[in-house]
Amino acid sequence: xxxxTVDVTTTSSRTQPESGSxxxxxxxxxxxxxxxxxxxxxxxxxxxFLISYTIYFLIDNDQEEGFTGSVFSVFGFVxxxxxxxxxxxxxxxxxxxxxxxxxxxxxxxxxxxxxAVFAATLYLLSVVEAATDGWGVWMRMFGLARxxxxxxxxxxxxxxxxxxxxxxxxxxxxxxxxxxxxxxxxAAGVGVFGLGGLAxxxxxxxxxxxxxxxxFVDSPRVLPLVALPLAATAIATAIAWLALRRATP
Numbered sequence: 001x002x003x004x005t006v007d008v009t010t011t012s013s014r015t016q017p018e019s020g021s022x023x024x025x026x027x028x029x030x031x032x033x034x035x036x037x038x039x040x041x042x043x044x045x046x047x048x049f050l051i052s053y054t055i056y057f058l059i060d061n062d063q064e065e066g067f068t069g070s071v072f073s074v075f076g077f078v079x080x081x082x083x084x085x086x087x088x089x090x091x092x093x094x095x096x097x098x099x100x101x102x103x104x105x106x107x108x109x110x111x112x113x114x115x116a117v118f119a120a121t122l123y124l125l126s127v128v129e130a131a132t133d134g135w136g137v138w139m140r141m142f143g144l145a146r147x148x149x150x151x152x153x154x155x156x157x158x159x160x161x162x163x164x165x166x167x168x169x170x171x172x173x174x175x176x177x178x179x180x181x182x183x184x185x186x187a188a189g190v191g192v193f194g195l196g197g198l199a200x201x202x203x204x205x206x207x208x209x210x211x212x213x214x215x216f217v218d219s220p221r222v223l224p225l226v227a228l229p230l231a232a233t234a235i236a237t238a239i240a241w242l243a244l245r246r247a248t249p
Contacts, residue, residue, distance in 0.1 A: 022098050026106035029093055030085060037114065041077040048073055049141060056137040065138045067147075074118060078163060079170045082111065086174020086240075091249030100245050108237070111167035119160035126155065149221045157222075161229035168236035175240040178247035 031037065048070030056066065085107055093103050126143035134140055145155040177185045203209055216224050 019099075019102055022096075022102045023106045023109070025096060026089075026093050026098055026103050027110060029089055029096075030107070030110050033081065033084070033089075036077065036081050036084070041074050041118075044073045044077065045070070052139060052141055053135060053137060056134075056139040061138055065134055065140050067140045067144070071122065071141055071144060074122070075163065075166050078114070078118070078166050082107070082167050082170035083174045086171060086178060086244070090174075090178060090244070090247070094249060100247070104241055104244055107171065111164065111171070115160055115163040115167060118163055119156055122159050123152075123156045127152075145225075148225055151221065154221055154225060158225040158229075161226045161233070165229045165233045165236070168233040168240065172236040172240040172243070175243035175247060178249060179243040184243075 048068075052068040052070050056068075090103055094100075122142050123145075125141075126146060129135060129140065129142050130146065140146070143155075145158040148158065149155060173185060173188070176188050180187070203212060
């Protein structure tokens with residue numbers, strides 16, 4: 001009798017897929033949407049570059065470097081991808097016997113990898129941009145972090161941390177939607193704007209704006225450029241998990 005019980009248990013454990021394999025399955029599901037994950041951001045970025053380059057070529061701005069905000073299109077697509085991951089991919093993977101923790105872990109791993117790859121790409125493009133005097137037309141498209149620091153490592157980490165924060169905010173918004181639907185998402189938005197407004201009122205009333213500005217100017221660059229975005233990422237990630245663990249698609 002004991003032997004039979006052991007055999008059944010062993011067989012059952014063999015037929016159950018391991019957590020690591022299920023995380024890998026979720027990653028493969030995510031990569032099915034590779035056009036939104038990679039192709040569309042690259043395509044939009046290339047199109048934006050060509051349009052901006054043509055404009056700067058035609059105006060001949062006489063070595064006065066100008067910034068174009070086209071690079072922010074990457075952040076928009078990152079936001080869109082992780083919103084749809086929470087809204088559409090999450091319910092689908094639950095039907096594959098994937099737990100909420102496994103889905104969240106796989107999505108967080110993908111966010112880390114994608115943010116690192118995109119940050120490295122944008123940083124390398126900014127290096128080429130600086131070496132070629134703005135692609136020969138004094139255009140700054142990729143070197144936004146160069147406005148803030150001359151340190152190459154900090155430039156990369158600034159891009160990486162802001163991309164990671166974008167993914168965390170998108171995951172939090174999508175998880176809130178899954179948990180409380182549109183009402184929860186709207187309430188969260190109102191709450192964030194409300195807290196920001198109250199903070200602005202308090203700082204204005206106390207006359208702290210100059211002190212806040214001095215802190216950003218005088219503090220080590222790593223604090224406002226990397227540490228603060230990563231801290232905000234941790235908060236958004238925690239909110240995403242707390243909402244997702246009780247979400248019912």
